[in-house]
Amino acid sequence: MAEYIAPIKDMQFVLKHVVGLDQVNTLPGHEEITEDVVDAILEEASKLAHEVLSPLNITGDKNPSKWKDGVVTTPPGFKDAYWQYVNSGWGNILSPAKYGGQELPHMIATPVEEMWGSANLAFKLCPMLTQGAIEAIAHVGPDALREKFLPNMISGKWTGTMNLTEPQAGSDLSLVRTKATPQSDGTFRLKGQKIFITYGEHDYTENIIHLVLARIDGAPEGVKGISLFVVPKFNVKPDGSLGDRNDVKCVSIEHKLGIHASPTAVMAYGEKDGATGYLVGEANRGLEYMFIMMNAARLSVGLEGVAIAERAYQRALAWSRERLQGKPVGVKGATTAPIVQHPDVKRMLLTMKSITEASRALAYWTSAILDRAREHPDEEERRRSQAMVDFLIPIVKGWSTENGIDVASLGIQVHGGMGFIEETGAAQHLRDARITTIYEGTTGIQANDLVGRKIGREEGRTALVVLAEVDKVAAQLSGEGDPTLKDIGMALATAAAKARETVQWISRNFATNAPAVAAGSTYVLKLLGITFGGWMLARSAQIATKQLAAGEGDASYLKGKVLTARFFADHILSQVPALAIAATKGGESVLAVEESFL
């Protein structure tokens, strides 16, 4: 197994049957999203992923982006791949039609984005960051900025970046110090240093459009004094052509555990007279604007967890079918067999498969709700969907990325000693995956957001709505005559009950004992991820059983789907009660420990 092959069958099943295309093709402007259109999009994207991006994945790992005198050279083949990607029209699928984009629904962009992440995570980050910058400018404006920058960013001629972090301000943006001084012409001069800037400098395009958080002179301390600016690498003349180099440069790039092809830049703004910047929206509302985009960005990173998991699974499965070692336990007269036949290896593969498919379905479902939150004609439905997305995003981000790491690590384990040898390729997936639980907000930050803003402050209202849906499926399956479905239903019902108790416990304790809730928050995130992932797989099993009975679809795929759901029920859903104990009772045993005891 060398190259990635998109799991189109599973993607189609989830989109068409588990989520339902009607979630989005009933929204105004998306009526054209028929099954055939979806199939064609997936097919085309899978070709680029397989033929162009996947072969460059190891190339990029072995030949990290290089910095010399402020200039960054990306690995061989990456620039060409970028232009193939852009020229095939993939760079603008989510962008506003007004400036040249295709405005596809997120639900459809999501599997496509998963493919890029599986094929080449380090490559994928450039378009992802550009998309975030496009959204910020498109959403907030003003029009002058939109017109000046969006067409070239959407066409892929220029890329975009997000500049939040500074050495002293990582997760805590209240500590941002970069300064912006107003000029008489309405622009600003920025001075400061930004770190961890993904694709802050590169050689794909002639210009790079930086979105930068900074404080206008005299602005309040803390998060309420932060504004958002556009700072182009090259100033843009009124006619749209490139002018002078702006006073911003890349002073170094990082030597990282993974995603070697993606340059992580240290950016210096205003080492001379100050970098020319343009205010996005209103002063002091920068953080708010960043958070508007944050949902989509966090969903994207969650999807990276799914993507890496899928790639690691494909590689491990292929190896397990080739590698001959040992005789299967309990088989009389067995001869040396492929390791896939050993029960413990099969268990690892099923862990990888079931977690990947559960995370995928949950991410796609969430992206469909994101479309409804943004585009449903009914305001109340938009509000309801937005609350749901806000609740689900930290779960998708946190759970899927932790899963990506676990699955990639299992992928190494399946390979045995060969997994530790870099040439095999399995180790790269773990190294690449390891950043996903950190950037765009660590798992701990997702978990705190979840138990605080998304559960505690609304007394678990949205969580309980989703859990009621889970209960419905659990009840349907628990009443089935089919013993496999019944088993899945019972396991799901137990998990949902424990999840509900946990949510209720948070609602009771959030106001009075926030530290204890925070101390258990990561477990809450995990148990909700597992419960909702289990719900997605339970629905999948329900649908697959119906299709099998009706003689529809691919029987092997569908039987696998049912048994994967059962595996997940026994092996993963069963963890929820323990997580509930740790989430609710465990906080006290964290808080009891004084810092000096550590």
Place this chain on the structure above:
Amino acid sequence: MAEYIAPIKDMQFVLKHVVGLDQVNTLPGHEEITEDVVDAILEEASKLAHEVLSPLNITGDKNPSKWKDGVVTTPPGFKDAYWQYVNSGWGNILSPAKYGGQELPHMIATPVEEMWGSANLAFKLCPMLTQGAIEAIAHVGPDALREKFLPNMISGKWTGTMNLTEPQAGSDLSLVRTKATPQSDGTFRLKGQKIFITYGEHDYTENIIHLVLARIDGAPEGVKGISLFVVPKFNVKPDGSLGDRNDVKCVSIEHKLGIHASPTAVMAYGEKDGATGYLVGEANRGLEYMFIMMNAARLSVGLEGVAIAERAYQRALAWSRERLQGKPVGVKGATTAPIVQHPDVKRMLLTMKSITEASRALAYWTSAILDRAREHPDEEERRRSQAMVDFLIPIVKGWSTENGIDVASLGIQVHGGMGFIEETGAAQHLRDARITTIYEGTTGIQANDLVGRKIGREEGRTALVVLAEVDKVAAQLSGEGDPTLKDIGMALATAAAKARETVQWISRNFATNAPAVAAGSTYVLKLLGITFGGWMLARSAQIATKQLAAGEGDASYLKGKVLTARFFADHILSQVPALAIAATKGGESVLAVEESFL
């Protein structure tokens, strides 16, 4: 935090109070192992670890061992460190006195070995492999080989290696193909290729003594036709001086995820006329001889898990005390604080600390029983102890190494974005740790050994004996007035009950449904590791509480010990019931899946 500082306080507490020095200093020949002697040994070892080995850890990572034309050059400083290690007398602490060794008990060598692993895992592998080779030759003989090779191996003048793996024979040694042809002078000529040979070639010493598994011409197929040979890099003349170069060479070394300083060699035997080899013990008993050493080697690797976990914890704790980000949840008027004060960060640190300390105590306890198994004057006690060691070793190996990976990964997470930057040093620990669940038998192989040879075949006899000891402690603590101890006792009782049910289930099902038992075996290993680790921490809490009441010891350390045990009870022991479900019920859902569904 740059350099490793040995956790001497915890090591002393475990040795003196949890395991008890009387476990070994009542054995013949070990009467001199008093508390003072132990303190002096730990103190001296910690200096070498801190001052010499630890500073080279990152050096070795950045400057991997290099191969050129068959010659391997280790990273700068490693050869000097080797000679400091040898000249300070650390190379021979376990070796037989007859050939110049110190014959210290394993229980004392174990914390010392942990220090080497924490300070510099890649360095530590060379003495560890040498020790294994020494043990094989010392144990099996014949005397001519002992006299020819042992004095120089024990003095550290020559090192040793273990050559098992071949490209087609990894975990399955029945597939070994290397050939050994008898010569008229009683020697053999070996031909074949061995891979993954740790320190198969290096520049520390003038000679390298390879132990090699091979098949004598005409030997039976499978594991019963494998013999063990000594093959020196340079032939040794009758007077002990070096003769000709033997027909063995290192044809390449691997590019690995971690332990970069440790050369992992591909060895070619007999490319010319055949490499001269000397038969160890009797023909066709090679695998049996390897397994004699395997217990000690697997205990050593288990200890590597503890070692890496300790180092990762130290680094993360230091960072968490320095790094200022955010205001602690629920604290009125809080200002920006070190991240150690955030409940989720403290939870991660306590997870790291509690797992590390639990694994450490279990490993030390096991090493004390290994001493009793080898040296107790009473044959029945030796037999009982051997059964106990045989049962515990796969748990220590499998559980501690999986813990090492988890803890190292949490260490990155505590660092946030800085954890992903290689210069920080946190990432190296994960990369280094990742091999430990693979070499000397993967976790799956440990788990199969555990449920098969160590539980199934003896109907869980030894397991139930250990669990009865766990129950005693659980009952004592559950009856305590002190609510913390009571909590710990109750959690331990629940875990032990589930562990017993699981052992009994294995006993009932092993003969009739071995594949289902195998499919759940990794969970069995984990739940027994957690239960026994929890037992060790519960005993620690019990002892610490007594010492606190008596006004003995370091109050801060002892209070921390009690609360660490409570944390482990709520957060880790609570996982046992779910693992028991997966172990017993989960096998069927693995076996139900046909290979084509994957």
